[in-house]
Amino acid sequence: MIEEGRARIITEGVFYNSRMKFCRDLDMVIFSEIDSAEYLDALAASGVRGIRAALEASKQPIFNDLNPKAVEIIKRNLELNGLEAEVHCMDASILMRGRSFEHVDIDPFGSPATFIDSACFSARKYLSVTATDTAALCGSATNSGLKKYGAYAVKTDTYHETGLRMLIGFVVREATKYEKALTPLISWAKEHYYRVHFCIRKSTSKAGEIYEKVGYINFCPRCLRKEVTAMGECRERCECGSKFVMLGPLWLGELKQSEFVTRIYERSEGKLRYFVEKLKEEVEVATAYNLQQMASRVSERAPPTMEVVKKLREMGYKASKTHYCGFCIKTDAKVGVLAEVIKYLS
Ligand SMILES: C[S@@+](CC[C@H](N)C(=O)[O-])C[C@H]1O[C@@H](n2cnc3c(N)ncnc32)[C@H](O)[C@@H]1O
Ligand SMILES: [Zn+2]
DSSP states (O other), X not given: OEEETTEEEOOTTSOOOXXXXXXXHHHHHHHHHSOOSEEEETTOTTOHHHHHHHHHHOOEEEEEOSOHHHHHHHHHHHHHTTOOOEEEOSOHHHHHHHOOEEEEEEOOSSOOHHHHHHHHHHEEEEEEEEEOOHHHHHTSSHHHHHHHHSOBOOOOTTHHHHHHHXXXXXXXXXXXXXXXXXXXXXXXXXXXXXXXXXXXEEOHHHHXXXXXXXXXXXXXXXXXXXXXXXXXXXXXXXXXXXXXXXXXXXXXXXXXOHXXXXXXXXXXXXXXXXXXXXXXXXXXXXXXXXXXXXXXXXXXXXXXXXXXXXXXXXXXXXXXEOSSOTTEEEESSOHHHHXXXXXXXX
C-alpha cells in the first residue's frame, strides 16, 4: 500500500513512479486553481493522479489505460479510496477521438507525440502533457526530434529551454487545425521530464494568432548568441561570422501566465513553493545563456548567477535566473553585453 497525498493505492506490477510525486503534488495545486469539473486521466496506470484529482481538487475523474491489468488496479484503487468513476480500457487516442472532455491529461511512457492530435481534438478547456523523451526534445537526439515533433534542434548551452519550447510548439501547432488556441498556464523542466498545462480557447482568429508566437531560435555554436526569428524570417550569419543553426519551429511565447503562477505560488508550501517561486521570477524571454559556458569563451570564471542578473537589470535589461539550471540566466541582453558583464564581474 502506497500513500501519496490523500490517496492510498496499490500498484501490484502496474507502473508507478514515486519520483513523480513532486509533479503530482504540484498538479494538485494547479488543478485546484483551474475552472473545470471533468478530468480524463488518459494514461492512468494505477490511477494515482486521477484519484488524487478527485480527493484533493474535487474533480470528477475518468480513467483510461490500454493495459487490462492497470484497469483492474484502478478499479480496486477507486474502491480503496471510496470513489466511483468511469474506467475505460482503450487506446487513449480512440477514446479521445470519440468523445470530448473538459480536461485531458497525457502522461505517457516517453513521448506524448502520438497522442497529441487526438488530445487536441478532444480537450475543451485544459490539456496537461508530460514528456520524458527529453533527448528528442532538447537537441541531444536531433533525428528523434524531427520524427516525433517535426522540429530541428541541436544541443545548446541551455538545452532545457529548447526542449520545453519544442514540446509546447508542437502541441500548440497540433491544435490550430481544430481552430483551438492553446497557451501555457504553467510549464517546467525538471529531472528527466517536462510538464506543461495548457488552457484552450476555441477561436479561429486566436488559433491563427498563435503563429505570432511560434518561430526559431538562431543559435551560434561559436559565441552562443541566440536570436529569435518569426516564421518565414531568415537570418543566416551571426555577428561573429559563424553560421547560425536554426532551431525550431519552437514556441517563443510565454512559458506561463504570471497571474496564474502567482496564485499557485500563494497556495503552495515547502519544496513546491520554493520551486514555483523560481517559475514566477523567470523573465519571459526565449533567450537563455549558460554562464559557465559563456565564461569559458571569454577566458574567465563564471561570476555568481545572481550578480550577473542584478548587473544586467541595473543596465536596463530583462534578466532572471532559470528554474532548470543554477548557472543559467534568461535575458534580452545581446551576447556581447553579457560577455562584458561576465568580464567586469570576474
Ligand atoms: C507513464 S504510465 C502513466 C503513469 C500515471 N499517469 C501516473 O501518474 O502514475 C503510462 C501508461 O500508459 C499506458 N498506455 C500505453 N499506451 C497506451 C495507449 N495507447 N492507450 C492507453 N494507455 C496506454 C500504459 O499501460 C501505462 O500504464
Ligand atoms: Zn557567433
